[in-house]
Amino acid sequence: MKPPSEKSAGRRKSRPSFEPLQSHEIELADFFVRMAGILGVPRSVAEIYALLYVSSGPLDFDHIQGRLGMSKGSVSQGLKFLRDHEMILSVKEKGARRERWQPTPSLAASLVALLRSQVLPALEQAQPSLQRVLADVQKLGAQPEVIERLSRLNRWNSRALELAPLLLPPPGA
């Protein structure tokens, strides 16, 4: 029932025991959590990013887990998310086993990648769907007003798809 206390941990593996977050770290995390929330990014991911953001050097897996007090699973998934969206970089020293992480230089670029990954697929998937809907209401002889609305929606979607590569340039360009 009672887990071994931090201090009396066995000899074999001196459980490092990390500092709890400092108030400025918490405050920054709150900021990132809030912003992330708008885009539907989970709290744990935002916390990891915030920690890396205020840290002087790159941090490894165990430090992140220790300082944030979250589970391995969350850290692993969070890092995966941040990696996939090109928001962090691994800095592996030669001869070292573990990876260490830091934010990519540009937060702006990171946000663009994030937006891209959310919005673009939706726009692409919508295209044929919207065209079908428009065709349907035309066939069914709907009011001109409704047809006009749906036409406009279609045009918007097309334009957004054309513009997307410019506004949200893909990583390799």
Add this chain to the structure above:
Amino acid sequence: MKPPSEKSAGRRKSRPSFEPLQSHEIELADFFVRMAGILGVPRSVAEIYALLYVSSGPLDFDHIQGRLGMSKGSVSQGLKFLRDHEMILSVKEKGARRERWQPTPSLAASLVALLRSQVLPALEQAQPSLQRVLADVQKLGAQPEVIERLSRLNRWNSRALELAPLLLPPPGA
């Protein structure tokens, strides 16, 4: 236990019985639900908007509830949300008791209002917080790299706040 069947409803109040959604209506709803999801807007709200969007005239409370098959509570809250974000208008005929709803003319303006309401408060609230964080890390003598990052974040936030009124103009301007 057994509710009175649709057809055999009592004389007094001929329960109207609304048509189920047609396939093109469902498809459009899916589109709006998807897009709304990106901004964290709940499904029921998106469905209401979609229905009004493909409907020829304004719809009243009962029609919305009936055709979408959702509860009174959801319809009420959904309409409140859409009203608050200026995404729908009520068209009450004189002498009529119930309100009837239709989308505002510009979906673009609606989206702007929505974004505004999500992003602006976050930016405003963040301002003092970010400044405190920056002050703290300076006082604590952090690495120049970290200080630089946080300075940049601060500048961004300030600029975003300045620009916001231009990009996301408030309703009355």
Add this chain to the structure above:
DNA sequence: CTGATGTTTCAATAATTTTTGAACCTACGC
């Protein structure tokens, strides 16, 4: 007023999303 219609509120429930942790991989140094 009064009664009925139309709408809102909100506590309870349902649905969804996030987090956890233990089992399971994987690759590297030996």
Add this chain to the structure above:
DNA sequence: GCGTAGGTTCAAAAATTATTGAAACATCAG
């Protein structure tokens, strides 16, 4: 190869968010 540090997976639990529906409220016609 072998053992193990380092990390991933994923089913179950916890936390959060959305929906329901019955009761309360508001407003208008009579």
